[in-house]
Amino acid sequence: MKVEIWSDIMCPFCYIGKRKFEAGLAKFAHADTVEVQWHSFELDPNMQHKPGQTIHELLAERKGISVAQGKQMNDHMAGIAAEVGLQYDFDRVVPTNTFLAHRFLHLAAAQGKGNEAEERVFAAYFTEGKDIGDLDTLAQLGADLGLDAAEVKATLQTDAFAQQVRYDEYQAQQINVRGVPYFVFDDKYAVSGAQPAELFQEVLEKVWEENHPAPTLVAGQDSAACAVDGNC
Structure with a gap:
């Protein structure tokens, strides 16, 4: 099962929604089958950092x-x-534009560190007071994830992964995303906002059941069978 999540680093409800989704996922019996894919969303593409x-x-x-x-x-x-x-x-x-950070998240995802990078950048912004619009800061966050800091910095000095960020935003427009966090489950169901963990668990189970339906018994076939209580 695939769960796609549109979010922005500067959105406080996105980090909260991440935690609530994770809590619901932890209670889902088939959590190991779930693939989480993060998508970029900019709440304010024109945001400018004002020092101080x-x-x-x-x-x-x-x-x-x-x-x-x-x-x-x-x-x-x-x-x-x-x-x-x-x-x-x-x-x-530190209020700042998040476009560079979104490119960093795509870079990390390309190296198999998508989930870890989301967590690291959220923590850096909301808890540690780091400027996630700063190149050196992102290079250090990359190093924290086991990436090569120099490579991260060199990559972000180009326009690498800019197209991926824009495509995420285009997809969001196509499915009418009006706010984040926004969760899409196997292209079937969507959940908007930092909803309770129980709701996320419920949707996960619903999608699983629809993808793995129980066999339908053809009428009349139970007449020549032994029951679980041993009666034949």
Whole structure:
């Protein structure tokens, strides 16, 4: 079974949704058969990094509220994240454009490190206060995953994997993705948002049952058989 996930690194609900999906997957009896494929989505393709600007200030600017109110909203989000074991530190978050980071995620996926890279970049952004729009930072994150830092940096200095990011975004448009996280199960069912783990488990089981239907008994064939209680 394939599960495709569209997400953006700067989306707080995407990291939370990742944890909830993982919790549902852990309860799924056939978890070892599930292939997870991540797709890029940019919530703000025109986002520009402003040195020194905090995420509280950015939120206040966009919402037309005070910085104190922006911080209050982020503190509330941190509380939601804590419920699934994540430690968001919005005081350290570096607001930045995520396009380069998405290219990095595709690079890592091409080397078999897709899931690990998603986790590493989310943690770097929401917990560690790293600038995931910085080339050297991404090279170091690559090294953390066992990739060659110099190779990562050299690759990202070209336009490598830019086309893959754009194609992900094109696919999102074709299936009418309006927000992230967005989960698609075997091209059959979609789940939008950081839904409860139980819902993810339910969808996984539904898709499994549809892909592995029980045999249908032809009427009348049970008349010449022995039952499980030994009666023949």
